[in-house]
Amino acid sequence: MRQNWLPFASYNLWLQYSPPIGKEHLHCDMKRGFTKARSKEPAVAAILVSDSIPQRIGLLAQRGVYEFHQNSPMLHQQDAVEKIVEILELRKESDLVQQRVLQILTNYQQNPILAEKKIIQLSRGDEDFPEPILIKQGNQSFNFYAAIDCIFAEEDNTLHILDFKTGHSDFDRRQGYIYLLAASYWYPNQKAVVSFYNLENGNWSEPISATSNILQAFQIELALIAQRHQEDLRRYRKNSADFSKIFPQNPGVSCRYCSFNSICEFTISEAST
Template identity: 65%
Template structure:
């Protein structure tokens, strides 16, 4: 079978269209760095380095995973501390260590997966999930959905649970994409999805979707995959036009961008001043 280069994912969609209310923080050039210039040595080095929020999220996911690999830790008074040592949190920055320790303590007190019929639980470091090949009309593309956890409800429905950290709002688009993935991976089972913040304890209501809703999201993903591939080709054919194909949006968000050290449009110095 011919290799399929086009792809789509929630992460890619997020790089095209941020959540409602966050439009002013959006920057297409960030996507250009990450997707069009990812093989450049400087870019590759930055992409290989996890940001502080990424480290916290990955370690939090690993902590939940390890708690359920060794569930006896949940009932031990020093269970969270034992797990902190296993994860070598003392080798992280003070902020990462403190926040992940609190997450472990919170989860030990409120282990929302305890007693659940878990059929999939990610460690957080597995890399890209296996691609789901989707055909929309005559267009083929790979769909990637990195799912944190799936368990079976008492009524037989699959429940896809996505863990969050920090102060980010829940984006329902992500839930619908997980449900789309489930419709391919488990076509004979109905599913719901929800979010749970490991730091705040906030949980969303369960989200379900009709076949029509999932079809609409599949069509949107196909459009995103096509647009992304067209822009990558446009850049390959016209590398001097990088900043026009992937326009910058300098401002406050530059201070949190992984590429601010190499971006000529970064306003970090202006913000700091």
């Protein structure tokens, strides 16, 4: 029996709608249009299957942490980093990616923050989309997606959700609350906190917790985002010529780093800035 398609929401979609505070000048809603509305076009699809350098570093870093904990004694072996380099086929990557990931692996072996933790879930980083959580908010239903890097249990059985970062990625508290919302469905009536850890500089945020009222507020916001995004897609399918009106561009310095700058008519080149 075919299931009815439902609108969806996730932290990633929210981020494409609304950037973190202080990053507004770098935000461009047209990226959401390419990613969500035009993803099947050959030129767009070709870009989407290719990871950017930051994405590649993040994926390989996550996989490296995963491999360390698939065989815990490896954490204490002198050649552990070399073994994981082979597993990741790191030498096939660009020089920059190799250097950054190698340093991350070295750092993690020196400070394996999960070594003594009771790990409940640890992602490889390259899994398919997780099963959605069906949420009913008022008279609306939507699928909620939350891909979590790691969950471990504290000594008092509090669930600790850990999100790994690399590079200069900021810690966005919205992401933490969204993960706590997911945990409230996966592990109802169980206390949970969330934190962020940067695998390159070793910065670990303070744990974030949330009341049921806060989680309800975030659920309402996700329902609104799911509804708005579905309406945008409907408008685009009805009249694709309105693409730039539905998904407005924000040309500027961010064009330099945008994956879609080779196909976007609004791209501003460095020479013209």
